[in-house]
Amino acid sequence: MKVKNQILRALFLILSISLAISAVNAQTESTESSKSNPKQEVKKTNNNAQMSDIWYVIHNRRSVRSFKPDPIPDPKIKKIIDAARMAPTSGNQQPWKFLVIRDKKLINQMMEACVNESLSRYGANPSSETKEQYEQKVRKALSTGYFSAPVFIVVLTDNNSKYPDYNHWDGPLAAGYMMLAARALGYGTVFITDAISESVTKEVLQIPDNYTRVCITPLGVPVKWPATPPKKNLNEMISYDKL
Numbered sequence: 001m002k003v004k005n006q007i008l009r010a011l012f013l014i015l016s017i018s019l020a021i022s023a024v025n026a027q028t029e030s031t032e033s034s035k036s037n038p039k040q041e042v043k044k045t046n047n048n049a050q051m052s053d054i055w056y057v058i059h060n061r062r063s064v065r066s067f068k069p070d071p072i073p074d075p076k077i078k079k080i081i082d083a084a085r086m087a088p089t090s091g092n093q094q095p096w097k098f099l100v101i102r103d104k105k106l107i108n109q110m111m112e113a114c115v116n117e118s119l120s121r122y123g124a125n126p127s128s129e130t131k132e133q134y135e136q137k138v139r140k141a142l143s144t145g146y147f148s149a150p151v152f153i154v155v156l157t158d159n160n161s162k163y164p165d166y167n168h169w170d171g172p173l174a175a176g177y178m179m180l181a182a183r184a185l186g187y188g189t190v191f192i193t194d195a196i197s198e199s200v201t202k203e204v205l206q207i208p209d210n211y212t213r214v215c216i217t218p219l220g221v222p223v224k225w226p227a228t229p230p231k232k233n234l235n236e237m238i239s240y241d242k243l
């Protein structure tokens with residue numbers, strides 16, 4: 001009887017230890033798989049602590065083209081630009097200026113200038129719509145699109161910087177940092193080049209000639225975060241040792 005009890009106790013101990021080991025293994029596996037596959041992490045991610053996870057932010061930044069009117073507190077705008085300030089630059093020259101537009105009047109003026117620019121292209125393609133119909137269509141698309149944002153940021157580089165030939169690298173890097181920082185705070189951006197032309201931006205905002213516009217981005221709470229557009233497979237882009 002005594003021997004039987006000892007055997008049972010030993011079996012119970014072995015069972016307990018193996019259960020504990022498999023629990024630890026399962027935990028380790030789930031941590032490792034979420035590390036190697038940020039998408040898995042995304043599914044679990046919903047609170048602010050995880051929002052600041054760099055992998056989450058990188059995978060979930062999207063170009064946003066429709067915004068809620070919610071205002072953006074100034075400290076948040078500053079925080080976003082502060083992130084851009086940390087981007088690398090050639091010889092640490094930091095040739096940037098960030099022009100923040102919050103004035104609704106200026107935002108409307110930019111939109112009107114975009115409408116006029118579009119109207120100047122009316123008739124370029126054969127269409128049955130009248131000029132008025134075309135204008136209405138453009139105005140609606142712009143007002144519910146980019147220009148629904150409460151804030152715009154123009155990223156500029158100074159042509160008189162220390163190494164102006166390097167500005168075309170330094171500028172977009174800052175814009176990229178800025179867009180990721182905005183995403184981390186729950187705001188959408190889009191790196192706009194042609195949709196709001198440089199001439200419209202410079203004219204309406206009276207930007208001096210010695211600045212080159214890198215891009216302009218609306219900034220705001222997205223009406224909806226867009227789905228990820230098709231991204232090329234990682235393996236198509238990576239080569240090891242030889243291209």
Ligand SMILES: Cc1cc2nc3c(=O)[nH]c(=O)nc-3n(C[C@H](O)[C@H](O)[C@H](O)COP(=O)(O)O)c2cc1C
Nearest residue numbers: 061062063064065190191192193194195196228229
């Ligand atoms: C150099 C550059 C120029 C762009 N110009 C515009 C633009 O004029 N209008 C626009 O809506 N999006 C513009 N985009 C945004 C791209 O369309 C967008 O990044 C791309 O479709 C991938 O989508 P994602 O940013 O959500 O990953 C531009 C992006 C870059 C990098």
